[in-house]
Amino acid sequence: MPGKLADVARxxxxxxxxxxxxxxxxxxxxxxxxxxxxxxxxxxxxxxxTNLRSRKARMVGLVVPELANPIFPAVAEVVxxxxxxxxxxxxxxxxxxxxxxxxYVEMLLERQVSGMxxxxxxxAEADAPHDHYTRLKQLRLxxxxxxxxxxxxxxxxxxxxxxxxxxxxxxxxxxxGHERIGLIIGPLDHVPSLRKLHAFEQxxxxxxxxxxxxxxxxxxFSIEGGHAAATKLLVRGATAIVCASDPLALGAVRxxxxxxxxxPADVSVVGYxxxxxxxxxxxxxxxxxQPIEAIGRAAVEMLVGQVEGSPVADEELFFEPELVARGxxxxxxxxxx
Amino acid sequence: MPGKLADVARxxxxxxxxxxxxxxxxxxxxxxxxxxxxxxxxxxxxxxxTNLRSRKARMVGLVVPELANPIFPAVAEVVxxxxxxxxxxxxxxxxxxxxxxxxYVEMLLERQVSGMxxxxxxxAEADAPHDHYTRLKQLRLxxxxxxxxxxxxxxxxxxxxxxxxxxxxxxxxxxxGHERIGLIIGPLDHVPSLRKLHAFEQxxxxxxxxxxxxxxxxxxFSIEGGHAAATKLLVRGATAIVCASDPLALGAVRxxxxxxxxxPADVSVVGYxxxxxxxxxxxxxxxxxQPIEAIGRAAVEMLVGQVEGSPVADEELFFEPELVARGxxxxxxxxxx
Numbered sequence: 001m002p003g004k005l006a007d008v009a010r011x012x013x014x015x016x017x018x019x020x021x022x023x024x025x026x027x028x029x030x031x032x033x034x035x036x037x038x039x040x041x042x043x044x045x046x047x048x049x050t051n052l053r054s055r056k057a058r059m060v061g062l063v064v065p066e067l068a069n070p071i072f073p074a075v076a077e078v079v080x081x082x083x084x085x086x087x088x089x090x091x092x093x094x095x096x097x098x099x100x101x102x103x104y105v106e107m108l109l110e111r112q113v114s115g116m117x118x119x120x121x122x123x124a125e126a127d128a129p130h131d132h133y134t135r136l137k138q139l140r141l142x143x144x145x146x147x148x149x150x151x152x153x154x155x156x157x158x159x160x161x162x163x164x165x166x167x168x169x170x171x172x173x174x175x176x177g178h179e180r181i182g183l184i185i186g187p188l189d190h191v192p193s194l195r196k197l198h199a200f201e202q203x204x205x206x207x208x209x210x211x212x213x214x215x216x217x218x219x220x221f222s223i224e225g226g227h228a229a230a231t232k233l234l235v236r237g238a239t240a241i242v243c244a245s246d247p248l249a250l251g252a253v254r255x256x257x258x259x260x261x262x263x264p265a266d267v268s269v270v271g272y273x274x275x276x277x278x279x280x281x282x283x284x285x286x287x288x289x290q291p292i293e294a295i296g297r298a299a300v301e302m303l304v305g306q307v308e309g310s311p312v313a314d315e316e317l318f319f320e321p322e323l324v325a326r327g328x329x330x331x332x333x334x335x336x337x
Numbered sequence: 338m339p340g341k342l343a344d345v346a347r348x349x350x351x352x353x354x355x356x357x358x359x360x361x362x363x364x365x366x367x368x369x370x371x372x373x374x375x376x377x378x379x380x381x382x383x384x385x386x387t388n389l390r391s392r393k394a395r396m397v398g399l400v401v402p403e404l405a406n407p408i409f410p411a412v413a414e415v416v417x418x419x420x421x422x423x424x425x426x427x428x429x430x431x432x433x434x435x436x437x438x439x440x441y442v443e444m445l446l447e448r449q450v451s452g453m454x455x456x457x458x459x460x461a462e463a464d465a466p467h468d469h470y471t472r473l474k475q476l477r478l479x480x481x482x483x484x485x486x487x488x489x490x491x492x493x494x495x496x497x498x499x500x501x502x503x504x505x506x507x508x509x510x511x512x513x514g515h516e517r518i519g520l521i522i523g524p525l526d527h528v529p530s531l532r533k534l535h536a537f538e539q540x541x542x543x544x545x546x547x548x549x550x551x552x553x554x555x556x557x558f559s560i561e562g563g564h565a566a567a568t569k570l571l572v573r574g575a576t577a578i579v580c581a582s583d584p585l586a587l588g589a590v591r592x593x594x595x596x597x598x599x600x601p602a603d604v605s606v607v608g609y610x611x612x613x614x615x616x617x618x619x620x621x622x623x624x625x626x627q628p629i630e631a632i633g634r635a636a637v638e639m640l641v642g643q644v645e646g647s648p649v650a651d652e653e654l655f656f657e658p659e660l661v662a663r664g665x666x667x668x669x670x671x672x673x674x
Binding site: 007010011012013032035036039040042043044045048058059062066067068070072073074076077080081084085089090091092093094098099104107108109111112113114115138139140141142223250253276277280281282283284306307309 | 348382403441450479619
């Protein structure tokens with residue numbers, strides 16, 4: 001194929017004769033030139049001849065919805081580092097832009113990855129498209145999911161225990177004297193949010209004798225979503241608000257101030273994740289920390305285990321969160337009247 | 338190779354005979370089974386037989402030092418999204434952990450990537466090891482660097498204009514009446530810091546007739562580094578501090594408060610990057626925004642251009658930053674005495 005030879009020669013900045021000598025394993029070529037020719041094949045996208053191939057790429061897809069919420073880069077950093085130590089590279093897929101999760105899965109399969117780790121993906125949304133997970137299951141590709149998945153999706157999972165997180169937040173706030181505690185969670189079909197809601201209602205029933213369905217709001221995971229939802233909870237008399245993410249909590253703080261009130265003197269706010277910089281926010285955020293380091297490392301161990309042929313059960317491992325008390329929570333305001 | 342057949346059969350959960358039929362292109366195998374067998378080859382790390390190979394992986398290494406400073410996930414998100422739109426996947430390499438940049442470069446070459454994009458790497462440190470860049474140059478691998486590089490390293494670069502950033506910060510502070518303006522930058526050999534220092538000294542000489550070398554501190558890029566450096570500048574009478582990153586600025590805010598003074602009533606602080614959440618810090622941070630979206634997209638265009646064979650000059654493209662004024666800067670305090 002003369003076109004191919006010419007392409008490679010141009011990319012490697014050598015003659016076509018040299019390319020030909022390298023591809024046919026002829027002597028008289030310096031190692032530097034040989035490497036440059038092989039690299040040119042890689043760049044253009046041609047396969048290397050079988051006898052010149054290095055060992056097979058060992059790559060793992062890492063699929064996250066976005067990197068703007070700092071919890072996702074934190075997960076990505078732990079996972080990519082742990083994979084590298086095991087000799088794998090992480091192929092980063094963020095759903096920002098025009099690519100869907102299913103399209104990324106197709107790309108990753110084309111790249112012949114050894115497995116995929118999903119964090120915060122469509123598996124967590126009961127009503128989202130799940131066909132690509134079914135496909136991965138049929139292909140027997142090693143997959144690990146981070147945090148709760150919809151019922152039908154059966155892969156090994158590593159999760160922060162949402163129920164414990166709610167118990168910690170609720171206990172902290174009742175200790176501070178709060179009785180009207182609101183909850184802001186994600187969309188209706190978001191499984192980790194449903195788990196938090198379930199735990200929250202159980203605790204409320206146990207402590208307050210009557211769960212207050214009026215004090216729950218669902219919204220999109222963003223500062224703006226938290227702001228909108230908190231505004232509604234304030235109108236209904238909440239003196240404390242537990243949020244299902246740190247950005248939601250930052251939005252709730254904003255809403256309290258927009259309503260002319262103070263955090264924490266008038267209203268306490270608790271976040272979820274303890275992502276980076278939460279000690280630098282105004283006020284420093286009290287939040288439930290996900291054990292990201294432990295979760296990320298466990299996800300990699302479970303994935304590499306599958307790749308190396310040791311069976312890993314399709315079960316969910318739960319990791320304990322911890323409440324980090326900072327400046328956004330305080331004693332409940334003294335009731336008026 | 339019976340061992341190989343058995344491995345693949347176990348991974349794909351089919352018989353060895355089925356694996357053999359797939360590998361030899363025999364009929365009578367369902368498409369789902371065929372796909373599962375090919376996937377099992379990928380997982381275990383065996384090459385697919387030539388006739389069953391899908392098109393060559395098109396991957397680009399994305400090397401960043403860490404993801405804790407939110408500017409790096411922001412770059413990674415833009416780059417990964419833009420690459421995906423052009424049909425490439427980003428292989429994420431963060432230097433956190435035990436892997437060196439040179440080791441990541443080796444891994445990426447083994448993976449036969451089509452190119453590499455570096456952001457905030459060792460190219461920016463004049464005294465760091467640079468042999469792996471020399472190697473990439475010899476291999477003619479397409480490479481793009483984000484922000485200033487050491488003199489000897491010659492690849493296409495896309496940079497925020499450090500001099501313009503310093504002019505914007507300095508002009509903002511002198512307009513507010515500040516005369517004792519300090520600067521916190523990175524280590525001695527960090528090229529973007531040196532550029533900022535050079536611009537800062539030129540502006541100071543022009544405006545104040547005498548550059549004040551006493552008001553410059555070098556430190557590690559972290560909140561703690563900013564805290565330590567700012568403490569020294571406060572002792573020397575700085576009423577405003579310009580920092581070479583947002584985490585440095587958050588550390589400077591901390592130092593001002595630890596010294597019993599207020600931001601911005603007593604001391605103004607300016608950051609650099611405008612990474613995510615800087616509007617939620619205490620106080621909201623005045624900072625110079627790097628045009629990350631434009632820079633990330635340009636880096637991908639320049640890389641894909643090289644991969645597709647159009648020559649891209651080893652030159653540096655400069656992008657203009659913009660100062661975002663928030664709550665950490667205010668009028669200079671009235672001089673005492």
